Amino acid sequence: xxxxxxxxxxxxxxxxxxxxxxxxxxxxxxxxxxxxxxxxxxxxxxxxxxxxxxxxxxxxxxxxxxxxxxxxxxxxxxxxxxxxxxxxxxxxxxxxxxxxxxxxxxxxxxxxxxxxxxxxxxxxxxxxxxxxxxxxxxxxxxxxxxxxxxxxxxxxxxxxxxxxxxxxxxxxxxxxxxxxxxxxxxxxxxxxxxxxxxxxxxxxxxxxxxxxxxxxxxxxxxxxxxxxxx
Amino acid sequence: xxxxxxxxxxxxxxxxxxxxxxxxxxxxxxxxxxxxxxxxxxxxxxxxxxxxxxxxxxxxxxxxxxxxxxxxxxxxxxxxxxxxxxxxxxxxxxxxxxxxxxxxxxxxxxxxxxxxxxxxxxxxxxxxxxxxxxxxxxxxxxxxxxxxxxxxxxxxxxxxxxxxxxxxxxxxxxxxxxxxxxxxxxxxxxxxxxxxxxxxxxxxxxxxxxxxxxxxxxxxxxxxxxxxxxxxxxxxxxxxxxxxxxxxxxxxxxxxxxxxxxxxxxxxxxxxxxxxxxxxxxxxxxxxxxxxxxxxxxxxxxxxxxxxxxxxxxxxxxxxxxxxxxxxxxxxxxxxxxxxxxxxxxxxxxxxxxxxxxxxxxxxxxxxxxxxxxxxxxxxxxxxxxxxxxxxxxxxxxxxxxxxxxxxxxxxxxxxxxxxxxxxxx
Numbered sequence: 001x002x003x004x005x006x007x008x009x010x011x012x013x014x015x016x017x018x019x020x021x022x023x024x025x026x027x028x029x030x031x032x033x034x035x036x037x038x039x040x041x042x043x044x045x046x047x048x049x050x051x052x053x054x055x056x057x058x059x060x061x062x063x064x065x066x067x068x069x070x071x072x073x074x075x076x077x078x079x080x081x082x083x084x085x086x087x088x089x090x091x092x093x094x095x096x097x098x099x100x101x102x103x104x105x106x107x108x109x110x111x112x113x114x115x116x117x118x119x120x121x122x123x124x125x126x127x128x129x130x131x132x133x134x135x136x137x138x139x140x141x142x143x144x145x146x147x148x149x150x151x152x153x154x155x156x157x158x159x160x161x162x163x164x165x166x167x168x169x170x171x172x173x174x175x176x177x178x179x180x181x182x183x184x185x186x187x188x189x190x191x192x193x194x195x196x197x198x199x200x201x202x203x204x205x206x207x208x209x210x211x212x213x214x215x216x217x218x219x220x221x222x223x224x225x226x227x228x229x230x
Numbered sequence: 231x232x233x234x235x236x237x238x239x240x241x242x243x244x245x246x247x248x249x250x251x252x253x254x255x256x257x258x259x260x261x262x263x264x265x266x267x268x269x270x271x272x273x274x275x276x277x278x279x280x281x282x283x284x285x286x287x288x289x290x291x292x293x294x295x296x297x298x299x300x301x302x303x304x305x306x307x308x309x310x311x312x313x314x315x316x317x318x319x320x321x322x323x324x325x326x327x328x329x330x331x332x333x334x335x336x337x338x339x340x341x342x343x344x345x346x347x348x349x350x351x352x353x354x355x356x357x358x359x360x361x362x363x364x365x366x367x368x369x370x371x372x373x374x375x376x377x378x379x380x381x382x383x384x385x386x387x388x389x390x391x392x393x394x395x396x397x398x399x400x401x402x403x404x405x406x407x408x409x410x411x412x413x414x415x416x417x418x419x420x421x422x423x424x425x426x427x428x429x430x431x432x433x434x435x436x437x438x439x440x441x442x443x444x445x446x447x448x449x450x451x452x453x454x455x456x457x458x459x460x461x462x463x464x465x466x467x468x469x470x471x472x473x474x475x476x477x478x479x480x481x482x483x484x485x486x487x488x489x490x491x492x493x494x495x496x497x498x499x500x501x502x503x504x505x506x507x508x509x510x511x512x513x514x515x516x517x518x519x520x521x522x523x524x525x526x527x528x529x530x531x532x533x534x535x536x537x538x539x540x541x542x543x544x545x546x547x548x549x550x551x552x553x554x555x556x557x558x559x560x561x562x563x564x565x566x567x568x569x570x571x572x573x574x575x576x577x578x579x580x581x582x583x584x585x586x587x588x589x590x591x592x593x594x595x596x597x598x599x600x601x602x603x604x605x606x607x608x609x610x611x612x613x614x615x616x617x618x619x620x621x622x623x624x625x626x627x628x629x630x631x632x633x634x635x636x637x638x639x640x641x642x643x644x645x646x647x648x649x650x651x652x653x654x655x656x
Contacts (some may be wrong), residue, residue, distance in 0.1 A: 059549065080553060087551025098546045102241040107234065112550050114231045159550075 006167050006199045007033035007056055011065035014051050014222075025051040027222040028065065033201060035166070038193045039215035040202035048222040049203040050171060056201065057090055057169045058082040070166055087115050091160030091198075093170035097152040099144040099159075105131070106140040109158045116163060130162035134188055150181030154188060161192055167199045174206050186212045235560055239567075245536065246568060252532045253572025253631055254579065256525045257623035261580025262613070264622055266587065267517045269614035271510040272466055275497070280367040281433070283500040284459025285323075285467045286475055288316065292489040293456060300330050302411050302449060302456055304490070309455035312492060319482060320475060322463055326364055327455035329354035329445045333408030333416075335388075335438060337398045346396045350388075350436040352406070354445025357381075367461075368439070370426060372610075376400050377424025384444055385423035389437040393425045400424050406438070410450035418448035458492075466614070469507070472496040525626035533565055533634020558639045565635035566628065573627030580623065587613035 014026040026048045033039055041049035054060040055067050058074050059082075067074040070089050077085065086092075091112075099108045109130050113123045131137045134154035144152055153173060160168050170189070174182035190212055193200050202209055210216060218226040239246045279285055289297070292304040306312055309327050316325045331352040339345040355364040357380050365371060370379055375390040377400030388398065398404060400422050408416045420440060428434055446452055462471055476494055485491035498504035540561070547557050591610035 057549070080555075083548070083551050083553045085551075086549065090551070092549045094549075098542070098549075100238065100543060100546065102238050102245075103234075107237070111234065111547075114234055115551055 004035050005032050005068070006035050006037070006070060007031065007201070008068040009052075009056075009066065012052070012055065012062050012067050013064035014048075014055065014060070015063045025222050026055075026062075029219075029222075029224055031217065031224065031227075033199065033215075036193070036197045036199055037215055038190065038200045038213060039217060040204050040209060040213040041217050041219055042205060042210060042213075043219035043225070044205060046221075047219040049219050051222075052219070053169050053171055053201065053203045056167075057092065058085050087112070088163070089166045091163070091165040091168040093153070093156050093160050093168060093173045095172040095175045097144070097149075097156045097176075099152055099155055101144050104141050104143055105136060105147070105155050108144070108155055109162050112159060112163050126162055127158075130158040133161060133192060134158045148181070149177055150184060153177060153181070153185050157185065157188060157192070161196070161198065164196060165198065167201065169201050169203075171203045172206065173202065174204075174209055179208065182206070182208045235564070239564055245540070245564075249532055249536055249565075249568050249631070250572045250575070253529055253569055253627050254576035256529050257573045257576025257627040258580040258583070260521055260525045260626050261577050261619050261623045262583045262587075263517075263521050265580070265584030265613040265615050265619050266611075268616060269588065269612045272614050273612060275467060275503070275506060275510055276465070278501075278503065278506075279461070279467055279497055280369075283495075283497045283503060284326075284457075285462050285497050286460040286472055286479075287495050287497075287500060288312070288458040288460065288479070288492050289456065289495070290490045291493045294493050294495065295489075300332055300456065302329065302331060302409075302451060302454075303413065305329070305411060305451060305454040305456045306458065306492060307454050307490075309458065310453055313455075313458055316458065316460065319478065320460065323460045323475070324363060324463060325458055325460050326356055326367070327442055327458050329442055329449065329451065329454075329456045331408055331445065331449060331456075333406050333438075335392075335396060335436075336405040336407055337396045338403065338405065346398070348392060348396055348436055350392065350406075350438045352408075352438040352440065352445065354440055354442040357439075357441040358383075358443070363461075369428075370439070373426040373428055375425045375427050377422065380423040380439075380441060382423075383441065384420050385440075386420040386444075387424050387426050387437075387439040388422055389434045390425040390427045391434040392436045392438075393422065395436075398422055404438075406448055408449060411454060412450060414450065416449050418444075420444070460494075467497045467507070469496070469498060472498070522622070522625055526630040529569075529626050529630040530634035530637070533569075533631040534638045535634075536565070537561060537635045537638025561635055561639050562632060565632050569628035569631035570624075572631070573623045576627055577620065577623040581615060581619060584613040584615050584619065587611075588615055 009029050009031045012026055012029040013024065015022045015024045029052060041052055043049050051060065055062055055074055056069055058069065058077060062075050069085065072081070072085055100111070106127055109127045110123050113126055118126065128137060128140070131140055134157050136151060136154055136158065139147060139151060144155065147155065174185060177185060186209060189200055192198055202213065204210065214230050216228040217224065288306070290304050290306055293301055296304065313325050313327055331354065333350055333352060335348055335350045336344050337346045355368065356362045357364065365379060370387065380386060386404070388404070393399070396404070402422050404420055404422055406416065406418045406420060410416045426439070442455070446454060460475070476496055479494040483492050498507045544557055548554065591612040593610050
């Protein structure tokens with residue numbers, strides 16, 4: 001069972017200095033997330049969901065406790081190892097898409113593969129496959145500024161998925177989208193989760209996203225409040 | 231990956247074209263200003279050289295010892311022979327004989343009685359030789375106010391202010407009352423050919439300029455000259471150039487026992503000019519340094535802003551898994567490329583402007599016309615290109631731009647990754 005775990009946290013605590021005092025964002029979180037799950041961290045602003053997502057994404061480190069992601073202890077990783085984990089195993093989807101505006105859709109999706117040093121032929125095939133998953137093969141040569149918000153977010157999904165990562169972290173991925181586009185995006189991610197068995201972990205308080213989740217992890221004031229598995 | 235970064239750089243004009251223009255303009259200004267200031271400072275010294283000191287000056291030892299009194303009785307005899315020897319010994323220099331003299335200028339009325347009188351300082355220079363450089367040396371053509379440059383024996387130029395004071399016009403006769411080389415009284419008639427204005431109080435107050443053969447005649451100084459001035463053909467004085475000339479002269483001509491033996495003084499050894507040469511050098515350095523620092527701050531800031539503006543992009547690249555060190559080095563390589571290209575372009579444009587200003591100059595005579603000051607100002611301001619102008623732009627252009635980027639890039643390391651990520655989301 002442990003071997004199938006993508007994320008394991010034990011008494012995970014994160015404190016941030018605030019002047020002379022400290023603010024505790026996470027208070028002893030114990031969590032296990034298995035391979036292929038479609039889960040979400042749910043809670044109001046300040047509940048600690050983004051902090052937890054950052055630690056799981058090796059963008060931050062725990063103050064106390066343990067965070068194992070793909071069998072790697074986040075607290076013990078140096079910058080190079082953390083970058084390697086993100087490069088090889090993790091995909092990120094942001095609220096505001098964060099595409100490189102001067103590059104085409106193809107180049108945006110291609111970027112993670114460049115870091116992984118795939119050959120040109122491999123890259124081309126993998127990028128076109130990823131664009132096919134999100135239905136954007138015809139937009140490959142366009143720039144992000146020529147796309148709608150929903151299309152931009154689909155490009156971001158393709159960029160996160162192109163290297164077929166073990167875990168995709170999505171922070172409020174539908175916050176800037178209307179209902180129709182939100183559902184479209186969520187259906188795309190749900191499909192990829194089912195077809196590629198990629199684990200998805202969301203941070204959200206959007207009811208539309210919550211509706212799609214197979215597992216709902218509620219956070220409140222930095223603590224695990226409720227964990228519902230459907 | 232390199233192709234990806236180059237594509238991004240070329241497509242994002244605010245990341246490539248804009249900083250390139252800023253760097254090029256900054257470097258162009260730095261290079262041009264340096265050339266301009268250098269030219270201005272050098273021109274001020276060269277003006278003194280042309281009017282008074284030469285780049286080097288040869289006199290008799292006795293004349294040199296009493297130079298303040300303009301002791302023409304201690305002049306060089308057989309001056310044309312010595313001049314020829316100097317021309318042979320120093321083919322890279324041009325030499326001119328001069329006689330400086332003092333005297334009284336008397337303007338007679340129709341009855342031959344004194345109408346007006348004034349004391350004058352005089353220059354006996356070569357006005358009539360076919361290839362004379364003295365008209366250009368003293369900038370007579372451009373300084374001419376009325377009349378013409380003398381082209382016949384016994385014609386003179388008076389300073390305009392002096393002629394007005396004496397109420398004498400071109401074509402009228404004046405009499406020089408002075409002393410001969412042998413202490414006798416010299417009275418000699420000249421015709422005023424024209425008047426000149428130098429824009430310098432000391433010269434405009436009372437100057438008379440005549441051909442040296444006329445002055446030799448008037449002061450009974452056959453083939454004598456008070457001073458022989460030497461000029462480098464480059465047109466510019468330098469201590470480095472003057473030192474070997476002086477050393478060779480001392481070896482060839484020096485005779486410490488003969489008080490009439492010729493001696494040579496460099497420009498810096500005359501009339502306290504050494505202080506001005508040093509001041510000019512340091513002034514040029516100080517102004518250049520100030521300008522360099524100012525431009526460096528501007529370009530540093532441009533590099534800094536360029537780096538800060540890209541925090542969003544950096545956040546994305548970090549999240550996708552690019553190493554901070556790789557991002558940092560790619561930013562530095564980018565700014566280095568922009569800095570070097572911008573510097574080359576800016577240096578090229580700056581040197582072009584400097585060259586134009588060095589070749590054609592900026593004629594400010596219309597602004598200075600009618601103005602008189604204590605400072606001898608050139609009528610044409612020229613820039614001067616020196617070897618440092620070819621590389622000085624790299625300090626603000628390449629180094630400061632890269633330093634600015636490096637400084638802004640340090641933020642990548644100082645900030646926690648999550649913080650960069652947060653900034654990305656902001």
